[in-house]
Amino acid sequence: MGRGSRVGMSAFVAFIVGVAAILSLLLGDNPALFGEQPGSDELARRLALPGDALLRLVVIIVAVSIVIGIANLLFAHIGRLAQRKFTSAVLLASFGFTIYWYVTRQGDTSLLEAVQVPIESSLAALLFLSLAQGGARVMQKRADIWGMLFVVVVLVVLLGSLPLAELAPVKTWSDWLMAVPVSAGARALLLGMALGAIVAGARALLGQDRSYRG
Amino acid sequence: MDDTTLQVYSLLFLFATVVLVYTARFFHARPGRRRRQRQIAGFEQIPQWTTQSIESNRPLHLGFGGAAVGGDNTPTALAGAEFFHQVIERSNASDASPLITMSAPATIPLGQDTLRRAWHKGDTLSRARWIPPDLAYAGAVTASMAIDEPTAHIMAGRFGAELALMLDSASRHGQPSLAVSDRLDGQAVAYAMADHVLIGEELYAAAGYVAEDAPARADAAVLDVWRVLILLGAAALLLLEFSRQLAVISLPLVAVAAAVLVLLGVISYRRR
């Protein structure tokens, strides 16, 4: 089979499966679409089956993918160890130790809590510092009217969040900002992304995505 | 609107998109004509970064973040993969293989596949790295800035506020960055802290800007068509609402509304 026909085949399979899933999800479990005929419930139930089966398949594949993730992590670090980057040894050792701990202590996960929660909490604290530093440098990167607007909104919202009685008027502005322009902007962004997602989805459905093109 | 009606509308919308995609591809595929695209500043750095990666023998870092195949953000992951594919193709004369990171395990095959197709060389398995999500991801990427010394960072996928840690660190390492996130907090951080930023749906148009091939450019054009249609729809609704509230159509108000909309349109097409 040549490369072209392989591409055509995978695109065809993608298209058929995609359309089947969409139709099944749309028509399935929706007896109202078939009117008041006898057996419409049964028909709708049956139509839902392929869509459900496909979704379950995806769920199973995604569940297995976490194993791939761990394998990827381990192989990458074994590779780095081979390149004499010994920091990877720490990762591999802690991986082994955690598994040993879990198995020998009947599923005790306190190790994770004792290590990961403090580390991630301190990273979260660092994140606050990074955000504050980044916020202070907006005008360094975007010295224009939009950058200025961004900073002003950030300041008003932050001031509004302070529990100080003297700042009550700022709180009303900040509430208004959050409720009207910020919310409108957020929706516009989400709308734009939804549009993008639909175009990307349509491309995948048509078998035009890179993964099908061989 | 009940669920069934909504589903039917969604299907119609999808169908219209498919038709638009085909139409746009037809027009873009005609030889000898290269259609103009609106300018997006975020993309202008990419040729420079790919060249730098080739000449300095340092990798590019391409981050998916939490974009996952199989979840609600599958399109984000696919769009990111297409974008990365185009970037890697531009840089594949380099010796340093690009580094792709992701925090969703389901995206690993996508990342490896992207690298394999675009990089044409060996050693693709270990260069697509899975890192546990969120802050752990930020921590690991930050560490890799010192170890792998990437030429630049292109973060296109799903990121939250943890993007701040990476961008802050990148700027301290003198490594430029381009960021876009389908999550709002990540997008805000990207705007404030990245050297270059893409906003919202520009991520989905990215391949069309980096690539020279017609289909990708056509898809980017479809997005623009939808934007214009939605703006016009919003304008029509706004005018309708005005006239309904005033009982009569007031000309000055309509003019103001129209002016606002034109301004919005200009802003949206204006080069950032």
Added chain:
Amino acid sequence: MSEEFNWLDYAEPAESAPEPPQRSGRRRFLPRLPSLPRLPRLPGRPIMPGLPRLPMPALLRRRRAEATLEQPSATDLLGGHDERPLDELDDRLLSLRERSVASAQPSAESRQELYDVDDVLVTPEILEKPGGVISAVALSKAQQQQIELLRDIVGGAPQANEPSGRRLLRAAPLFSLSAVPRIIGTGIILLMVSLPFVSPDFAEGERPPSDFDEDRHGAIAVYNLLDNLSTADFVLIGFEYGPTAAGELDPLADLLIRHIVAQGAKPLIVSSKPIAIVHAQNIIREINRSVASAELRLERGSDYHILRYLPGGSLGLRELSENFADVVRVSAKGELTGLVIKSLSEMSLIVLLAEYAEDMRNWAEQVMPEADGTRLLAATGYAAAPIAQVYADAMDEIAGLLVGYRDVYTYGEKLAFNFGELPQAQPEVAPASPETATVPPVETTGEQAAQLERVLSTAFPSPTKTVLPTATSLPTTTPLPTVTSPPTATHLPTATATLETIRIVEVISPQQVRIRRGPTTADDILQLARAGDSFEVTGANGDESWYRIALSNGLDGWIAAFLVEERMVTAAEFRSGQASASANLADERVILWLESIVSLGKTRPRFYQSDSPAPGDELEYIWMRDRSQEAPRLHAMTFGTLAAILLIAVGNVFYALAALRRRGREAQSE
């Protein structure tokens, strides 16, 4: 320096970064075995010590036999780059290659030129200036590495007087002046955030209210719906956060789980994030660790269930809503739960702990359509709140939203108040006996009864659950259904002591005041009191800034002196005064008290530590949390935000001015 450099004998520097992998098409599946670690470097190294040397570009290395000076760039080198199948090259590279192949073929002369190159390019000697002053040559780390590489390529040997150069060309400094503003900013933030933990004097900012504002119906609904649960209820908890958000969401999770189990309901915890499952187990472990008595500890399988992980993000949640019976069958540890629940609608409530707005969206879109009337309560951090609020406002199925620390504080106060103590007027009218333990024969006026009905119907919106519970409905298996009458009346002065004068304090503050376990604001709150409430004084602290008072339940509490007025009265007056005070506040008190009775009547199986608490005993309840750090944490948040505001304002003004000056200069130079 003078000997001819031989490409073919060229060896990579020993300490070079790893060699790029073989590109021969065959892939190495097994990593190369690591060789023994090298010994530390000895002195006398080339001029740029401490810098990893750049590897020779593989392209150059592989093609060095043919390389000529006519191929100055990587793009040109591509011309001779042919180990890759040509049909795999994309159009751009293919055209580049064709162009370069078509251009001049390397001539013998040009080849020769390369061999003579070390005569042309002599690396300058860098000498140390006396006194060790930094030389004028300031090269970046990357530049230094590139010099080294160039030197390797052209065959330059290290200079004889290397060691002296070492002190001149330094690696990138550990500290640079440009980092100063960053360090100062970080220092200010850290200092301000830590102040409230250092001294209680740094308590800027109002504390959140003790009860939810009327205009935030959502939060009140969350409380009331949880408070209306009973032993027959199952609550599905969507536990969608991991260690990343632990700092912000752990208190909320802890509070809500305690409230649910205090009501006797059973939480079923489920998550679409594997790490969150582990974290949920640890939250429960923490709750168990915080209670002293074994009876209060939560047992997996009987008091709560942690269900299996839902892979696939939104698809996993879809699976949860559609195949609920399957999901609840298996626990996170892969054991059978023994639960037979057919559908999501059999849940009494759904509680979602969401780290991101997307979690809220996924639950709202994937789970709630199948919930069929069961309502969702959400708790999020500040970052997710704005979008979560949009969903909460838009969807009727979402009853309410709790956000961050401030709501934790208010919720905790409300919980402590409502669970903690019956109002003081209660002993006068409450004959609640352990045998009946139901609605006592309250003599309410018609107006009060009407008001009561109103309150109950708003507080407990679900009509099926407003029925005042009876003792007969109590399950016999629960450990503590005894609903002991609070040991209050015994503590009041007896009628025989009418002439005895006692010292009392009366609350004069117009706002609710807190009665605490000890004489500091850091101590736990035992109960709240209102203006007009009076208490017998049993002691005071050293400077009399706090009074120790006798509470109606037999416990001792502490109240700040400036909130109260002290008097001497006879015991009889005190009793009648209490009665009249309770009459003045009758409506409110009856309502409050009845709410408490309603709660009691429903039985809170995890209420008391023992069946017969003696007066003065430390009682232990599952809902009691260590809240000592809550106030400093809130103040730290206020201070941290203030510092961030300061930093952002100052920083941006500075950079804006700098940008303006730069533009001015640019305009001038043009």
